Amino acid sequence: MFDSEKHIVQRLKAKDQRAFEKLYDKYSRPLFGLILRMTKNEQLSEEILQEVFLKLWNNAEKFDPAKSKLFTWLYQIARNTTLNTLNLKGERTNRLMDYKDQFKIDPSIQSNYETLDIKGVLKNLDKKYIDVIELIYFKAFTFKEASEALNLPLGTVKTRVRYALKEMKKYYDYKGQKDLKSIAILIIMVSIWIG
Amino acid sequence: MDRVKQILESGLLESYLMGDCTEEQSLQMEKYIDAYPQVKKAYEDYQIAIENMADENAIEVPHAIKSQLMDRISQENPNPSTSSINTSGLLSGILALALLTAAFFWWNAKQELSRLQEDYALLKDKCEEKNQMFAVKAGQLKFIKDASxxxxxxxxxxxxxxxxxxxxxxxxxxxxxxxxxxxxxxxxxxxxxxxxxxxxxxxxxxxxxxxxxxxxxxxxxxxxxxxxxxxxxxxxxxxxxxxxxxxxxxx
Incomplete structure (x- = not known):
């Protein structure tokens, strides 16, 4: 029940379907959020998500925990699978051309979802940082493509991505500390109440 | 320029994170990560950032997708691990049942043996008693028949x-x-x-x-x-x- 991720991955490598199911339950939603934002197509995203998890099942032995976290590895699979799918369908070129319309979803496509707007700490950053992250992270642009789309030097795009990631990490750390403080206060209050 | 700063500002780490590096660049980056703790720390921080960002932007997946996926996995690759667990579980169950039955029969046999041993001891005692009585009677008869x-x-x-x-x-x-x-x-x-x-x-x-x-x-x-x-x-x-x-x- 409280298996560590390392143990689950070991079981996955041994073709344990329950381990696979656990990983699906944990990572399908975040990955689907990424894929859907990249494709803006629900049916296509579902197909890609299945393909990503089939790759996880069939190539689990290639995952090296010393090199990355499992999510990072899955993110890279999802990103590449989505890019390849869009390339095959010839949609990627259009996306690059339509970068200015990023995240303006066709209402008929997003009908089943509240919104594909970006959520979370990223929204706290300056727009110039949000733009590069949206393109590279949520739209799977390469740095070069993002540089061309935003009409910025490649070095500037890389710097902005680096800065955005660092700032987000700070926010998450702060948020984590805040959550811990809240928990600590709650524990103290309960302790006082009990006794 | 400081080597670590140079690596971090090259943008290679971000590309590596996204999986955009060539194989050569990836190998180079892995060497940097192993060699420089600051680079390693930055890489770990980035990984945490993108995972948290993904969690914050997660979207519910239709339930049917999971069922379809599990079906495909079962068809493509029957789960040897699960099957092995089930088989071993079944074997363990059979073994446990066999041991339990054997233990039951062994206990019964032991009880029966104990009863038989008691019966044998009683019969032996009775036999010895009868033998003694017979010896006494034989002695008395011999005494009675004695000419003197x-x-x-x-x-x-x-x-x-x-x-x-x-x-x-x-x-x-x-x-x-x-x-x-x-x-x-x-x-x-x-x-x-x-x-x-x-x-x-x-x-x-x-x-x-x-x-x-x-x-x-x-x-x-x-x-x-x-x-x-x-x-x-x-x-x-x-x-x-x-x-x-x-x-x-x-x-």
Missing amino acids: TKTFVLTGESFGNNSEAVVFWNRNYNEALLQIRNLPALEKNQCYQIWADKNHKMISRGTFQSTQEFVEIDYLDNAESLNITIEPLGCSEEPTIERLVANVLFS
Whole structure:
């Protein structure tokens, strides 16, 4: 029940379907959020998500925990699978051309979802940082493509991505500390109440 | 420029994170990560950032997708691990059942063996008892039939019609045996006592009950007569002549 991720991955490598199911339950939603934002197509995203998890099942032995976290590895699979799918369908070129319309979803496509707007700490950053992250992270642009789309030097795009990631990490750390403080206060209050 | 700063500002780490590096660049980056703790720390921070960002932007997946996926996995690759667990679980169950059954039969067998051993011990005791009795009877018979044993019949008025008392007396072996049949039953506080008369003195030779058949009595050399009286339970010092049951004179 409280298996560590390392143990689950070991079981996955041994073709344990329950381990696979656990990983699906944990990572399908975040990955689907990424894929859907990249494709803006629900049916296509579902197909890609299945393909990503089939790759996880069939190539689990290639995952090296010393090199990355499992999510990072899955993110890279999802990103590449989505890019390849869009390339095959010839949609990627259009996306690059339509970068200015990023995240303006066709209402008929997003009908089943509240919104594909970006959520979370990223929204706290300056727009110039949000733009590069949206393109590279949520739209799977390469740095070069993002540089061309935003009409910025490649070095500037890389710097902005680096800065955005660092700032987000700070926010998450702060948020984590805040959550811990809240928990600590709650524990103290309960302790006082009990006794 | 500081080497670490140079690596971090190259943008290679971000590309590596996104999986956009060439194989050569990836190998290079992995070397940097291993070699420089600051680079490694930055890489770990970035990984946490993108995972948290993904969690914050997660979207619910239709339930059917999971079912379809699990079906595809089951069809493509039957789960050996699960199957192995199930098989091993089944085998464990069968083994446990077999052990339980064996334990049950072993316990039953042990109980049966214990009962048989007790029965055997009882039979052995009975057998030894019978053997001893047989040996005694055989000895008595041999004594009675011995040519040097003399037989004397005791008589008395108190005897019933069917009552008999016979003494076998052997001066060679200095042994004596009394055989009785159908002597009148006595009260609970009474017993028969046997006396030998020698030099006009009555000497006790033992006591017995009417239920006995043979009574080994103490031989007395040169005894002149043998007498049976009824006495209080235990043993009297002197015979109660009024209660003389039977007697015989050795002539």
